[in-house]
Amino acid sequence: MLAMKKPGLCVAAAALLLGMTPALAEQAVVLRGARILTMDPAKPEANAVALVDGKVAAVGSADDVAPYLAGAKVYDLPAGALVLPGFQDSHNHLIWSATQAEDISLTDVADEAGLRAAIEPTLAKLPDGAWLRGGGWSVAVYKEPSAKALDAITGDRPAYFEDVDGHSGWANSAALKLARIDAGTKDPEGGRIERDAGGNPTGMLRENAMALVADLLPDYPEAQVDAGLEKGQAEALSYGITAIIDPSTTEWMLAGYQRADGAEKLKLNVEAAVKLDAEEGAAGVQGVLDLKNKYSGPHLEVTSIKLFVDGVIETGTAAMLEAYVGSNSAGDPLFTQEQLDAIAVAGDKAGLQLHAHAIGDRAVRMALDAYAAARKANGPRDSRHQITHLEVVDPADVPRFKELGVVANIQALWAYPDTYIVDLTEPKIGPERSEWLYPFGALKKAGATLAGSSDWSVSSMNPLEAIQTGVLRQDIADPDGKVLTPQHKLDVMDMIEAYTVNGAFAAFDEGNSGSLTVGKRADVVVLDRDITKIPPTEIAQGKVLATLIEGVPVFEGEGLPRPAGP
Numbered sequence: 001m002l003a004m005k006k007p008g009l010c011v012a013a014a015a016l017l018l019g020m021t022p023a024l025a026e027q028a029v030v031l032r033g034a035r036i037l038t039m040d041p042a043k044p045e046a047n048a049v050a051l052v053d054g055k056v057a058a059v060g061s062a063d064d065v066a067p068y069l070a071g072a073k074v075y076d077l078p079a080g081a082l083v084l085p086g087f088q089d090s091h092n093h094l095i096w097s098a099t100q101a102e103d104i105s106l107t108d109v110a111d112e113a114g115l116r117a118a119i120e121p122t123l124a125k126l127p128d129g130a131w132l133r134g135g136g137w138s139v140a141v142y143k144e145p146s147a148k149a150l151d152a153i154t155g156d157r158p159a160y161f162e163d164v165d166g167h168s169g170w171a172n173s174a175a176l177k178l179a180r181i182d183a184g185t186k187d188p189e190g191g192r193i194e195r196d197a198g199g200n201p202t203g204m205l206r207e208n209a210m211a212l213v214a215d216l217l218p219d220y221p222e223a224q225v226d227a228g229l230e231k232g233q234a235e236a237l238s239y240g241i242t243a244i245i246d247p248s249t250t251e252w253m254l255a256g257y258q259r260a261d262g263a264e265k266l267k268l269n270v271e272a273a274v275k276l277d278a279e280e281g282a283a284g285v286q287g288v289l290d291l292k293n294k295y296s297g298p299h300l301e302v303t304s305i306k307l308f309v310d311g312v313i314e315t316g317t318a319a320m321l322e323a324y325v326g327s328n329s330a331g332d333p334l335f336t337q338e339q340l341d342a343i344a345v346a347g348d349k350a351g352l353q354l355h356a357h358a359i360g361d362r363a364v365r366m367a368l369d370a371y372a373a374a375r376k377a378n379g380p381r382d383s384r385h386q387i388t389h390l391e392v393v394d395p396a397d398v399p400r401f402k403e404l405g406v407v408a409n410i411q412a413l414w415a416y417p418d419t420y421i422v423d424l425t426e427p428k429i430g431p432e433r434s435e436w437l438y439p440f441g442a443l444k445k446a447g448a449t450l451a452g453s454s455d456w457s458v459s460s461m462n463p464l465e466a467i468q469t470g471v472l473r474q475d476i477a478d479p480d481g482k483v484l485t486p487q488h489k490l491d492v493m494d495m496i497e498a499y500t501v502n503g504a505f506a507a508f509d510e511g512n513s514g515s516l517t518v519g520k521r522a523d524v525v526v527l528d529r530d531i532t533k534i535p536p537t538e539i540a541q542g543k544v545l546a547t548l549i550e551g552v553p554v555f556e557g558e559g560l561p562r563p564a565g566p
């Protein structure tokens with residue numbers, strides 16, 4: 001069953017947002033003079049495109065767009081530029097991350113002095129008893145986070161900071177006390193309270209244990225959500241992103257998107273997933289459907305159920321088929337297979353997509369098994385269930401993506417030998433499994449559909465950085481550096497496909513977007529260089545000259561020529 005699609009945003013309304021007169025925006029836009037890759041196999045290349053009433057009206061040669069020139073806004077693009085369908089980021093925590101970005105940031109904080117510098121300015125402003133909250137810290141940078149380290153700065157005011165991956169929480173003693181976490185507290189299912197030698201909690205909470213404190217946090221004020229979303233969206237538009245899948249929304253996030261959409265400020269097309277955990281189970285599917293009915297708009301639709309099947313390798317919480325090196329533990333999945341199957345069967349039956357976070361090879365297999373169980377129970381359908389992250393995939397499972405029609409939702413920017421891989425991952429899984437780290441090339445060869453995404457704010461939103469890394473599997477900052485499992489490299493066209501047509505496919509939106517085809521939404525990105533023709537080491541240096549959504553320029557970069565026309 002295809003998802004219901006949204007009508008296009010009224011072009012005049014979009015124009016008002018940009019401070020233009022409606023008459024001007026209803027103007028057709030013609031882009032010409034640069035290479036256009038349409039991503040439509042019926043007509044792969046062109047050098048002129050006309051955008052009228054929010055749709056692609058013509059694509060081809062100068063002659064093909066000639067009927068639209070009168071009265072149009074005409075951009076004569078630099079000859080070296082490249083025009084593509086707008087990028088689709090198929091896993092981007094936009095509203096959550098953008099709202100959190102207004103909180104205290106512990107990004108790059110490495111020691112107590114840094115911690116103090118990050119927290120103190122907010123501490124001085126907050127009313128008594130208010131929570132200090134934020135995120136962005138990383139155990140790769142701040143080696144031994146502890147409640148004591150926070151206490152020295154915060155005193156008895158509660159404080160809670162999530163790590164950059166969202167899999168660990170760092171609480172101070174006041175927060176632990178409010179959550180009634182002490183030496184006698186048992187670990188919740190699927191979570192871990194880290195303890196010192198004496199059994200006392202250290203302040204570090206893993207996976208489901210995070211909720212013990214996180215659930216106490218007050219709702220974000222609407223003003224913070226709205227301001228954050230506006231900034232986050234502006235960043236997405238500056239990178240040529242025109243649509244996203246937000247993979248883990250809660251009600252305040254959906255309300256935030258809907259508020260923006262109602263105010264005609266949401267320009268991106270947003271498809272959202274709602275998280276279900278093992279405790280909620282199949283009965284939780286109805287709650288997702290309720291949210292789907294309650295929160296929708298011209299640019300917003302709830303389409304999916306998010307399932308966190310496991311954690312991450314660095315902390316030993318990713319679920320592996322065999323034990324970690326030097327350990328008896330293979331990591332525990334956050335669901336039993338039966339629990340996962342039950343949600344998959346019920347969600348699939350309700351016509352929802354499933355979007356599973358799976359890092360370890362066991363978690364990947366469990367998600368595939370659950371999707372197979374759904375197919376068996378409900379019969380085959382065009383379900384496009386997804387698995388995201390795919391850090392380690394057992395070779396036996398690679399062909400199953402195609403067999404089951406499962407979309408491999410990849411963060412190509414992670415596939416290079418950084419400290420996470422070299423210091424925290426490879427030693428924990430050993431050389432044999434390390435050959436199957438981010439096996440995007442093998443998945444592609446086996447016929448899987450790859451959708452590209454950033455997992456922002458875990459990593460940069462810039463698709464050009466992901467495209468370069470997917471091609472080279474090398475640190476962008478070190479073009480002579482080591483390459484991660486070169487057998488899994490992708491071509492630049494594979495990566496462009498992942499960020500355009502395949503993104504649209506993953507969102508059931510290929511009838512409206514993903515390629516520059518007559519009749520589809522006029523979502524376009526103009527790059528300053530042809531990333532298919534330059535050395536791949538230069539792709540990430542590319543700049544966006546313009547982003548258009550429904551034919552309206554929503555981002556104009558440096559170097560974009562002034563348009564001709566009335």
Ligand SMILES: [Zn+2]
Pocket residue numbers: 091093247455
């Ligand atoms: Zn994510």
